[in-house]
Amino acid sequence: MKIVLASKSPRRRELLSNLGLDFEVIESNVEEFSSEKHPSRYVMDLSFNKAMSVAKKLKEEAIVIGADTIVVIEDKVLGKPKDRDEAFIMLKNLQGRVHTVYTGITIVRTKDFKYVSDFEETKVWIKKLEDEEIFNYIDTGEGYDKAGAYAIQGVGALIVEKIEGDYFNVVGLPISKLFDILKREFDVRLL
Numbered sequence: 001m002k003i004v005l006a007s008k009s010p011r012r013r014e015l016l017s018n019l020g021l022d023f024e025v026i027e028s029n030v031e032e033f034s035s036e037k038h039p040s041r042y043v044m045d046l047s048f049n050k051a052m053s054v055a056k057k058l059k060e061e062a063i064v065i066g067a068d069t070i071v072v073i074e075d076k077v078l079g080k081p082k083d084r085d086e087a088f089i090m091l092k093n094l095q096g097r098v099h100t101v102y103t104g105i106t107i108v109r110t111k112d113f114k115y116v117s118d119f120e121e122t123k124v125w126i127k128k129l130e131d132e133e134i135f136n137y138i139d140t141g142e143g144y145d146k147a148g149a150y151a152i153q154g155v156g157a158l159i160v161e162k163i164e165g166d167y168f169n170v171v172g173l174p175i176s177k178l179f180d181i182l183k184r185e186f187d188v189r190l191l
């Protein structure tokens with residue numbers, strides 16, 4: 001069965017590639033908007049929009065995977081920072097505290113448009129940081145296209161104290177959950 005990743009995120013590509021999986025990438029280009037207020041429903045909704053928009057364009061039979069990641073701290077949703085100032089505000093807010101990373105995934109089968117949406121949440125504790133450390137971290141540049149303005153898989157590893165839950169969920173794709181859904185709901189086996 002052909003597998004399509006509806007994502008422009010290089011991290012998601014890499015995570016799937018690491019599984020030795022043969023797949024194609026087709027960007028969705030949907031607007032990232034949802035009226036859902038609850039974080040888990042919000043990320044599932046956006047992952048649905050991404051996966052479904054690509055699934056509708058495909059002629060051949062395929063399984064399409066879409067995902068969306070956000071960072072939530074005390075009911076405040078953090079997406080990707082627009083600029084240096086916003087990155088600073090985000091990291092200043094995250095330092096010395098715990099937050100939750102939500103990733104929603106939706107899998108669509110083009111044959112009958114059967115779909116399943118689910119989500120994973122991981123708690124991340126960021127260390128107490130001096131303002132200078134925050135600015136130096138921002139200057140690495142790696143946080144700009146990441147929810148919450150940090151990348152746990154990069155230099156951001158230095159500012160993370162500990163996590164509780166799936167590491168890969170923080171990077172952008174809860175691959176273990178994805179494996180379970182593909183097997184249980186679509187009879188697609190990665191092992």
Ligand SMILES: Cc1cn([C@H]2C[C@H](O)[C@@H](COP(=O)(O)OP(=O)(O)OP(=O)(O)O)O2)c(=O)[nH]c1=O
Pocket residue numbers: 006007008009011012027028032050067068069070071080101145146147148150151152153156170171172
């Ligand atoms: C918190 C965190 C997020 N991220 C990334 C995962 C996501 O790619 C990104 C959040 O943006 P998303 O909107 O989830 O994804 P995207 O725009 O990069 O790609 P697409 O919509 O085409 O699938 O932040 C990290 O890489 N490391 C981290 O530690």
